Amino acid sequence: MGSLNVGSLGEYIREQRRNMQYSLRQLADAAGVSNPYLSQIERGLRKPSAEILQQIAKALRVSAETLYVQAGILDERTEETAKSSLELRASILADPLINERQKEVLLAVYDSFLKENGVGAEGGAEGKNRHDPSQQGEEPHGHHR
Template sequence: MASLNVGNLGEYLRDQRRTAQLSLRQLAEAAGVSNPYLSQIERGLRKPSAEVLQQVAKALRISAETLYVRAGILDEKEREELETRAVILADPSINERQKQVLLQIYDSFRKENAAESAPDAAAADAGADDANASSDASSDASNDNASDAERPSS
């Protein structure tokens, strides 16, 4: 059976399982998956679904989003955003209304920063283009001066 591109996930799961001091059989039972299937995931032979990863994450008491990133299901930036939201929603010291307001503020800051970084990136690209153009112009001018110096005076 050919190895899929999930070896990194399998190694990570094995490390997490060993850190939690669980046998393969214990983790499989806690996650509700078969022992052979979990073994194949750890060896990089199987690519688990998001549901299986969520069950395994819960059994290991780790972030499911981290496993999603390692499995290629979720982008790193998306994971960070989801984890931030999860922390806010899980905070028992603030009420539901406060959580929603905080999430709205968080979203507005993310949109504002994305809007600011887009023109900055465009300006940086334009600045690089301007620098290349002026470099080309000064190069052309110095080439003209060099060819003038090489011409015999009349």
């Protein structure tokens, strides 16, 4: 499971957008991303974060897991492990009772707990974009708090 499959991800997003009869601008507005950024994602030029994929999934009315699989973030082995984490993220992002800054802070705290517990930031999906090279090769020497 190497690099993200951004080409087919972009094609999939474009196909879903067209099925919903959304213009690029309509989907960008609904997902809370810029028009040029969404265009670059659709053309396979940009690799969106898990959070951006969740926003796009919500706007397209598809599950975030569907886009994660398309992007190569999840495969059959990690899909079940990450599902509860992804559902939690989707719930936080969809919550109308907190603002966008609060959602970002809440997700950042959650990610820090996952990292502390040795889990990838995407809930078992290897945390590709948040890899910390300082953690490589370290041996546990007791508790560091």
